[in-house]
Amino acid sequence: MRTLLLLLVTPLVLTVEAATHVVRNGASLAAAIARCAENDTVLLKSGTYAEGTITIARPMVLRGEGWPVIDGGGRGEVILVKASNVTISGVEVRGTRVSDMNDNAAIKCSDGTNITLRNNRVIGCFFGIYLSGVEHALVSHNRVIGDAAVQENRRANGIHLWKCSDIRIEHNTVMHHRDGIYLEFVTDSQVANDSSAFNLRYGLHFMFSHRDSYTHNVFHDNGAGVAVMFTREVTMTDNRFLHNKGTSAYGLLLKEINDAVIERNTFVDNTVGLLVDGCNRALVKDNTYTGNGWGVKLYANSSATFKGNTFGGNTFDLATNGDLLLSTLNGNSWDRYRGYDLDHDGLGDVPHRPLSVFGLVTERMPYAMVLSRSLMVNLLDQAERVVPTMTPAGLEDTAPLMRPPEKANLTVMRVLGCEGENGQARTEAGAVRRPCYASTSTVFTVHTRTLFRLYLFVNCIAFFTCALSNG
Amino acid sequence: MWKVCRYTLLDLLRNRSAVGYTVLLLLITTGLFMLEADNTKALITLSQVVLAITPLLTLVFTIIWFYGQYEFTVLLAVQPLRRSAITQAQYVAVTGALLLAFWLGVGLPLLAWAPGATSLTLLAAGSLLTTICCALGLWIAVCQRDRAKAVGIGLAVWVLLVLVWDALLLWLMYSFSDRPIEPLIVPLAALNPIDLARMMVMFRIDLAALLGYTGAVYQDFFGSPGGTLAALSALLAWTLLPLWRAVRGFQRKDL
């Protein structure tokens, strides 16, 4: 029995004591890999290794030191992994071939398990990191930076996963690709703490990828924002969707998604913050929408529950395309809400009707947008709010919050630090600068008398602000 | 002309209504920024208030001021001065005073609280409206003997520009929604100085929404040299035409 156990343990001990092959500049990486036994380590010293496609066909570790550059020379794939138990870290990969026929990638892994790609740089490649049919992998701390000068048809996805499961994609940065992160048929996976920006199409794009979670990611300045389709049981929490602007650009587009949880996300300065199209049982909770053209577009074919969301400074808070009655709004905070709270329970005593008649008009005639925020349009909206005639009467928040939840403010505060491409701060529309309570307390400490005068004055101009500010 | 202008301006700077106008703007602006924690939202509300009341108050102020100044204007007309020089001097003086009031009342707080492209656009738009409405007010005042009637006409002009024009545009869009009316809308709106000023500001604030849909239309119009030229000449026409009519009207007027 003991002998049997020993026999079983022996290969494990051998694995632990695997050899390390050091490759220096001028030596051949491919030759070193060919020399490797299973589970050996190749330690790649700094230098440039241009040897066409490097194929890894058995379990091993490829570790770079001092950012060695592996250059494919534009001949096809650069690193092709055809085995399980492979780790690649610390290398810089360049020189894929742009092709209409093959999905050439900087690092392509197919049909393996237990893959780790950590702390690599992928610069100016066609596809960046490509996992196909992989199970249980970790893709973390990679920087996948495409070539900003290249046309769309010569770009591909930064991190591309197809038919995978149990993958963790964490702390990666993807820029200037076609889609930043693309998942198709990827299940039971987590995408967390990634940043995807300046991609031509979508920052994140997934289809048929069930039971995945997306948390603490930032998607900004992507051509069309983030699109997710035909998926069930998705959880998206604490993400930020920023500055996605264009004719069909969305912070987050949900299409045919069932049982999704969208929680604590921030949507700032997008053409459409959140578009919900054909989604069933979506829970949209505690999100913040500021400075978007449309905070939420909620199509009538969806059933969603909106709770604890904060809307502020959007051109339109909510728009829809029919007499929708499947969704419910309850306990959200609307900056346009003008109701009162006599029983001081923090909830407005009259319902809020977030749909604006001008929103309906622009839905039919987009060019009516030229009248945005004109006095006439404001009066129209004001009148509609008092006597609803054109907007569906069913859609209203029955218990609107009197003030935004504090955590909403803090979330927005963090947006402040949102960096542009070169780290320049964004100061234009959307970035909310001070949380409400801070300034109020400052005012209170100044002078009660000044405050009283201010109050009198505000009463005097109440007419103007009421008539003008509601559009 | 400059001499008359200088002294008229000197008089206007101590004018109680002009000071009141400055204080009102200052109160609105600072009040909004103090009460509204979110500067972007304050800016939106502010631009709506400013774009609505600046033309109104400028029109009414210019008209009332002209009548208050009437006897002195007569005295000036008896001096060896060209009538046209008197009107021009008065226009420059009253515009200068109101512009100063606007910059003090809106510009200073804006630059203090929300410096940036949007604020500068708002200031430019407000200044343009001030120049235009002074010319309009002067024209109305010169051509009307009765002060109450002139103020009435001023109010009517304001309502026309701020409400009726937009209502007509909307009606136009509705009734011709099946025709390719789209390229007409922006130029038609830009013909109205208040609309143009509003679009200038909103183009910055509502960029997210506008880019989504009419972005292209806007860009086509304002982005192209032709469109910019057309908008500028529309603004110039709104200033020069009333001013020219006011000068001619005053030349022919029996005082």
Place this chain on the structure above:
Amino acid sequence: MDRIVFSGLGKRYGRQWVLRGVSTAFAAGEVVMVAGPNGSGKTTWIKCLLGLVHATEGTIAVNGRCVGRDPMYRAGIGYMPQYAEFPRELTVDQLLRMMNDIREAPAGGTDDRLIGELGVDALAHKRIGALSGGMRQKVSAVLAFRYRPEVLVLDEPTAGLDPVSATTLLAAVQRAARAGSTVLITSHIMEEVQRLGDRLAYLQDGRLRFALPPDTIIGATGEPALALALPTFLAQQAEQHVEGL
């Protein structure tokens, strides 16, 4: 040579002729009193001369220069309106300086005697808005005389003034006439007219009935004073007119 020549002057508002066929001439140094019932066209006539009202027909020449487009003829005109208004926020001093800026000083320098005589110097640093009506009239009088005008037009000059100031002003009128100014004064006070006027120009229904020395009028009627003589003279004129037909 005549300083002011009116020929066939007429003014129409709508269909209503308020002034028609006025032809006369006034010499240098002459004081002309303009009188007539309310609405007879006095103000319109004066305003035509000042260039405030554009004549419908006829011409006015001042020193041989036609009243019309060129505003420079007004450099020789001083005008004191019935009610003067100035920018309320300027001080008297600033107003005087402003006028100095606008008008060129005449050959002999500005005539500042009235400033002292009417006590305007004491008001120098007061806001015009704080002045009473009479005080503003004094300022207005100072401005009218200041540039030694060849033609001086005073509209009811003594109406708003206290008796002492009125006397001072009338003395200044005589002084100006002696210096060669042609003075036109509208007045309802026949005593003033008789005392000051070299001629009385009488307007009725927009027409100039006569422009004669007061003495001639008094002489023609045998009444002791112009106030009494004028109605009688007008009646005589009317009779002659009827006889003439």
